[in-house]
Structures are given as structure tokens and as C-alpha cells.
Amino acid sequence: MKLLIKGGRVIDPVQKIDQQLDIRVVKGKITEIGRNLEAQDDRVVDASGCIVTPGLIDMHVHLREPGFEAKETIASGTRAAAAGGFTAVACMPNTNPVADNRSTVEYIKIRARETGVVKVYPIGSITRGSLGEELTEIADLAEAGAVALSDDGRPVANAGLMRRAMEYARMFNLPVISHCEDLNLRGAGVMNEGWVSACLGLHGIPAAAEEIMVARDLILAELTGARLHIAHVSTAGSVRLIREAKSRGVRVTAEATPHHFTLTDEAVQGYDTATKVNPPLRTAADVEAIIEGLQDGTIDVIATDHAPHTREEKDCEYDYAPFGMVGLETAVPLVVSKLILAGKLDWLQAVAKLSSVPARILGLPGGSLKTGSPADITIIDPQKEKRVDVNCFYSKGRNSPFHGWKLKGWPVVTIVEGTVVMEQGKVIAGGGEL
Numbered sequence: 001m002k003l004l005i006k007g008g009r010v011i012d013p014v015q016k017i018d019q020q021l022d023i024r025v026v027k028g029k030i031t032e033i034g035r036n037l038e039a040q041d042d043r044v045v046d047a048s049g050c051i052v053t054p055g056l057i058d059m060h061v062h063l064r065e066p067g068f069e070a071k072e073t074i075a076s077g078t079r080a081a082a083a084g085g086f087t088a089v090a091c092m093p094n095t096n097p098v099a100d101n102r103s104t105v106e107y108i109k110i111r112a113r114e115t116g117v118v119k120v121y122p123i124g125s126i127t128r129g130s131l132g133e134e135l136t137e138i139a140d141l142a143e144a145g146a147v148a149l150s151d152d153g154r155p156v157a158n159a160g161l162m163r164r165a166m167e168y169a170r171m172f173n174l175p176v177i178s179h180c181e182d183l184n185l186r187g188a189g190v191m192n193e194g195w196v197s198a199c200l201g202l203h204g205i206p207a208a209a210e211e212i213m214v215a216r217d218l219i220l221a222e223l224t225g226a227r228l229h230i231a232h233v234s235t236a237g238s239v240r241l242i243r244e245a246k247s248r249g250v251r252v253t254a255e256a257t258p259h260h261f262t263l264t265d266e267a268v269q270g271y272d273t274a275t276k277v278n279p280p281l282r283t284a285a286d287v288e289a290i291i292e293g294l295q296d297g298t299i300d301v302i303a304t305d306h307a308p309h310t311r312e313e314k315d316c317e318y319d320y321a322p323f324g325m326v327g328l329e330t331a332v333p334l335v336v337s338k339l340i341l342a343g344k345l346d347w348l349q350a351v352a353k354l355s356s357v358p359a360r361i362l363g364l365p366g367g368s369l370k371t372g373s374p375a376d377i378t379i380i381d382p383q384k385e386k387r388v389d390v391n392c393f394y395s396k397g398r399n400s401p402f403h404g405w406k407l408k409g410w411p412v413v414t415i416v417e418g419t420v421v422m423e424q425g426k427v428i429a430g431g432g433e434l
């Protein structure tokens, strides 16, 4: 299969390319990139008016398989990823069983090969069952192909254990992805603690619940020399702490989600349980600080924290709903509309945070359009305008607070190893039960 992607504006942060170029793909690899390439017997993909980027990589998703297949499966979650313009995802280990051992990690990889339409990189847990008591067999997880370690969904409350985890992770050069949350400070909280929570009569989660753990983990990263990655940064204080640690050379990277740079706690006002997420939606000042962090490089990555739940689970009082919202199918238009078209980030910055930087952090092959690299490519139409409709999602999750929003800048083609898996919003990969 040969492809010729013609006439697009090619953005490759690794090669510092931002210009109109054509890309030739042969046998799953990029073989040529240049001006006015001649079509031979290739299938021509017209990318005029569009942005052509390295295949986008989402380093924080919950695919829910094994164990929570009613929320999502590897088949449905990777179709959502393809629809959203992602060619690879790293999946969190809070499945059932938890991905805390070699066989579960291998199972996820096999299921991904059998039923997935994009690349899936499993993340192994830090502690057995993510219970925060005993370290996993980190060497075994690394050998099985885990690309990082995380107890996401829960903090590692014991600082001594987190220190040991970082020491082992360092030996295998694996990043430790930290879900920063002090559960005692969270208490019964269900949303950001502040004026809005007081008005709504809901228990609040203070910014300090996150910041205390960010500070602790930065100190432990400094102590151990391990690579630390802070998941879903939501507060101005966290951004400030990470910026300061980076300035001193601590090996830390950080991510922010589209919902945390787009929404504030005022979105909770209708008690829509789709707005219930951990960490919670914060204030306008926090949103501003997140965007500043994205601009100055304090926040390296944009990741969705795609966290699907069933309708039954979310269809209840705000207090009882599980935390989490889906994100794979709205991330690109939110980045384009809220950051790029809003003049906050340029294309090179945004694309780096969605491809080359997560690839570098996790040690993945993708993230660039260099000749010889696997042909994982995303094409985005920056002018395409569409209303978000959760009923059209490929994800089983319908828990999006963006339902009904009109957004600009949608992915129109997703290519994995030279195969077109999504075109004009339709996932066209075969096989695999949903």
C-alpha cells in the first residue's frame, strides 16, 4: 500500500518543519518528504488546507479492559482514539485485575493487537493492586513492555514507598507518573473548594490536596534522581512548584488536560455529573496558570485522561457519581479552538505536546515525520466546524461536559503504519468486537 499525502501544511516539531510539503508512505513507513512529489501508483490523500502532523499520542487514557468492559474496551477505546486523531495511547493500569504483573500487561498488548486500531502502550502499577502497600515487580513489568509506572486513580500515600518506587524505576529508566492527591485533604470533596462549591452546597477539594503531593514528589524526584511525570495538573500552585523544580534541574515533566485548560468550577453549576472529575475543575486563575505553564514549557504534554463511565454510574446525585470524563474525541478541537486559534500556542508547540514530547517521555518510536519512521500521521482541518455530539462517539462513555459545544479544528484523517484508520470522522478499521 502506497500513500501520497499532498498539499498539507506539515508540522514536525522534531525536525522543526512548518511548511507546505508532500509525504510519501510505502509499506507502512515514511519514505519521502518534499515539495511537489509525483504521484506514481500511490493512493493520493488531498491535505490541502489541512495540517499534517506526526500521529498524535495520548499518554493518559483509561481503556478499562480487562474488568470494566461496560465502561470501555480496548476495541471501543482505540476506535475513539482513532476518531480523535490519535495513533497511539498509553493506558492506565487501574483495570480489574490491576496491571500490576507481567501477565496482565501482556494480556493488554495481545488484546490490543487483536482488537485495537491504534497502538496501545500499557502502563504498569507502582504498587500491587494500586493499594499503596507493596511495590510491584518493576523489573518484570519493564520486561513485559510497561512504558511507565503509575497508581493513577490513587496516590501513593506512603512517601517511603514512593521513594523506593522511584529508585527502582530509575534503574529501568521508567518514568513514574504521579496522581497527586492527599486523600485526607480531599475528604468527602466532589468539586473544587471555593465560592462555587459553597453556593452549590457541595463538599470541596482544596488546591492544597494536589499541591502538597506535587511538592512531595518533586522533593523525592530530586532525592532519587528518578524521572517524575505529574499527571493532570490542575492548579496554579502546582504549575508554580513544577516551574521552580525544573529551574533547578529536577527531572520532572507534566501534563494538562483539555478540560483543565478550558473549564472552570462554574461548569458544575447545573450539577451535571459529566463535570465531576479528579482533579476537579478549578478557578479562572488556575486555568490561566495552566495556559501560562503550557506556553512557557512548564507543562510539557497535553493528555486527555480519557475516563469513561457507564450511563448508569453517572446518572445519579453529584455526590455519588464516579470521577472522570471522556476526552479522546474532543481533545483536538479543544486544543485548536481554545489554544491555537485563541493565540495561546502556535502549531509547533501544540503538536509537540501531543506527539514528540509524550513519545520522548515514554520512549516510544513515534512523534516525528522523519523518513524511515513508521507512518503514523494525523491530518487536521483547522477550519472544520462541528458540534460535539456524545451520541456519535466511538467511545462507550458519554460522560463529556462538552456535549453540544460548537468547536473548530477537527481531525479528518488518522493513519497508523500507513493504513488509513479514520477518514472524515469515520473509523474504517475492521475486525474485533466492541
Ligand SMILES: NC(=O)N[C@@H](CC(=O)O)C(=O)O
Binding pocket: 062, 094, 152, 153, 154, 179, 276, 277, 278, 279, 305, 307, 308, 323, 324, 325
Ligand atoms: N480522572 C478521573 O476522574 N478518573 C480516573 C482516575 C484518574 O485519572 O485519577 C478514572 O479512572 O476514572
Ligand SMILES: [Zn+2]
Binding pocket: 152, 153, 154, 179, 231, 232, 278, 279
Ligand atoms: Zn489520576
Ligand SMILES: [Zn+2]
Binding pocket: 060, 061, 062, 092, 152, 153, 305, 307
Ligand atoms: Zn487518569
